Amino acid sequence: MEKFRIMRYFGAIVMLLLVALDVSGGDGVRVGIAWQPNVESYDRVILSIEQAGGEAVILPQLRPACFDYDGKLVGTQYVDHNGVLCQKYADIVKRDTYHGTNADELLSGVQAVVFLGGGDISSTLFATPQPWHGIADDSPADAVRDVSEYLTMAYCLDHDIPVLGLCRGMQMLAVVSGAPLIQDLDTFFNGMGKQYHYLHRMQRDANGKRYYTPHDVQVTDTTSLLYAISGSDIIRDVPSWHHQVVGDVSGTPLRVTGITATDGVDIIEAIERTDKHFALGVQFHPEEAIRKHIKGQPDADRFMPLEEAVKYFTALITNAQYGRQFIPGQSYTRSDTTVYPKSTDECYSFFAVLGKAEQGTLEGATAELSLLLNLFERRHPDAVDVSIQEVAKWATECGWFAHASRRWEGTALPEYVAVAKSVLGGNRVLPSFIVEHDCREDLAYIETNGVRYSPYENDKYVSGVTVCYQAPVHEHNGRKFGFRKPSHWVFYSFPAQRSDPFGFLCDEDCGHENVTNEADIIR
Secondary structure, three states: OHHHHHHHHHHHHHHHHHHHOOOOOOOOOEEEEOOOOOHHHHHHHHHHHHHOOOEEEEOOOOOOOOOOEEOOEEOHHHEOOOOOEOHHHHHHHHHHOOOOOOHHHHOOOOOEEEEOOOOEOOHHHOOOOOOOOOOHHHOEOOHHHHHHHHHHHHHHHHOOOOEEEEOHHHHHHHHHOOOOEEOOHHHHHHHOOOOOOOOOOOOOOOOOOOOOEEEEEEEOOOOOHHHHHHOOOEEEEEEEOOOOEEOOOOOOOEEEEEEEEEOOEEEEEEEEEOOOOOEEEEOOOHHHHHHHHHOOOOOHHHOOOHHHHHHHHHHHHHHHHHOOOOOOOOOOOOOOOOOOOOOHHHHHHHHHHHHHHHHOOHHHHHHHHHHHHHHHHHHOOOOOOOOHHHHHHHHHHOOOOOOHHHHHHOOOOHHHHHHHHHHHOOOOOOOOOOOEEOOHHHEEEEEEOOEEEOOOOHHHOOOOOOEEEEOEOEEEOOEEEOEOOOOEEEEEEOOOOOOOOEEEEOOOOOOOOOOOOHHHOOO
């Protein structure tokens, strides 16, 4: 990952030069706009994309295959009386994302995607769900948009399509990446005993209307995309209108790159995915500044200059042109050594070291790499002609294999290299439906025929019967284990002596509840 960060930093410098020189050259770059039901909201973003030299394309709505739709409205059984997506269906969206949809077809031909501002996101979609904030004056957005944008964002991130999230769009980037949201700033400040002075949007006037308010953003990282775009430590007078913000990003692939000091508290104003070439979210609205300046509105001078606001869209288009240039609908798996310049021998060595580090024995390494291929195929069900470079790149960056990015520097033993070549050549030892395993410290307990046992009691595991429950984040022997959003799965086998338990996902309506209380952990 260090090499990736260096390459990303170099790319940011190149982008800074291109943006500074106004090298947009967006001819032929089709920028998708994530679907939403309010068509009037598209206008300012279309204007912004065209101002930066791109071609705006309004994307179709994405729908889970198992949901019933009536026109563009989801059935009433899917939402509660507040309009929030019901938890059962939010869990399906988070679990399956775009898989089983025709996302490849619907996003075909766009090279970047913008996610717009708007209403609140259903709090059931958070990695750790929250009750709705309950403020009638700020009701949530409809569940249909939430679902479509969640699926679209997940598809873009998985395929490294450049994305720019504006306000709510930044919040959707955070939610899909596993970060929580603060649902209302006024409530948040009151909870700390502080008074909130509405820096981020104006209070309603006598006619009940709200307006954008300008404020400054501090750029916190000079190696970031945000700095490459703005070229400054301070971004002046951004148009702002929001009452929700991104919360803590720890434990996610996000980093905070912009903040605004608000009544003594740093509020997150920009986030980026460190594992993607261009995945940037800003809590403000450069598209509104662009509209105000181009339309000659009387308050335009209160907000960031036109040339500064356009840079965000220019940078997105520049990355689509000179970055990966991935086009949805084309094969994801390809031997792209310009993107990931690892030789085949290096990749086999990496897998050999990874398998040994994860399981410790030849039999365990064989199972580990078998599971790795099962997971890869689950994430990329339509992948063909898979190159070892692409699988290695995915394994390094996906975060499902502990410290995989560090394994490139290890020394591989010949017998483990032979295992890697055998498994990656198609001789895996686990069936394709085996996509789970955990070390014992990451499990809260196991349950066999309704009785709970410690995950260390091997004789209590029964294939196809025992349910393994993941633990919430906790400390054990001075180290952290567990998961931010624990799940559960069915035991299949121990492929090797002293190996981790391996298994498969529970059925959708299994009736098992995830473990949320650290006190329930059985040791």
